[in-house]
Amino acid sequence: MGEAYRPLSLDEALEIAEEQNALPLAGGTDLMVQSRNWSGLPPHIERPVVFIGHLHELQEVMVEQDALVIGAGCTLSSILEDERMPVLLREAVHSIGSSSIRSRATIGGNICNASPAADSLPALYVLGAEVELTGKKGTRTMPIEAFIEGPGKTCLKKGELLIAIKIPVVEHNITFFKKVGTRASNALAKLSLAAVARTENAVVKDVRLALGAVAPTVVRSTEAEELMRDKTPGEIRGELYRILEAYNRVLDPIDDQRSTSVYRLKASFRLILSFIGTVLLPDMEKKT
Secondary structure, three states, X not given: OOOEEOOOOHHHHHHHHHHHOOEEEOOOOOHHHHOOOOOOOOOOOOOOEEEOOOOHHHOOEEEOOOEEEEEOOOEHHHHHHOOOOOHHHHHHHHOOOOHHHHOOOEHHHHHHOOOOOOOHHHHHHHOOOEEEEEEOOEEEXXXXXXXXXXXXXXXXXXXXXXXXXXXXXXXXOEEEEEEEOOOOOOOOOOXXXXXXXXXXXOEEEEEXXXXXXXXXXXXXXXXXXXXXXXXXXXXXXXXXXXXXXXXXXXXXXXXXXXXXXXXXXXXXXXXXXXXXXXXXXXXXXXXX
């Protein structure tokens, strides 16, 4: 590792990030693995590093104008322990690594790593999360799906830091999270699905599904969601073929060391059908 900086404030961190083109390091659970070197040698990181995981400005959680604002430096363990967090997000975070990893890893790091298999991302997509970015030139906010541009790629500019995640406070009476991995815990996802829905009088008023590890980025199909919106259980059953066809158009899985594209595609359809057939429709039919 080359030069490293430990700023005393967020303002100082932003100055270092801008002037030194420094790489931010919070928990380091992804970055240190990506930068691993030969045994006995320090990690190989070409750029200067600015430590930000200790900054209190990035560890705050507050409710602000009907949104939950989560500091990007909040550890995954702290998110699990905070009852203000959406249940869906806590379920997704609980599936990440081990308890020791979650005590170091941060929500901002999981987002900025921009892995299509990142467990928090499908949940954040369906929860309508926005990210707040700041640098010496100002602050900007955008939907999380616009922030992540591809595997390992975000729209962060030189000198910018992700400082907060904003989740609208919206009530959903149905939530669902399922991760498929090689073992029950401490495993990278072969694929995952997060979903939320709001139903009234046995009619779907809002429904969102996001799938991870089945395309270069987490994917949703607004076309499929629209086919379920304002529908009764019987009408949704009648649209199942078109719903699956809509998802087939956005899924683009690959073969890698964890799984095959064929398996991911088949498993994706099974997860979608599992959510619709065993969670969404039964909940609606109880109210008829």
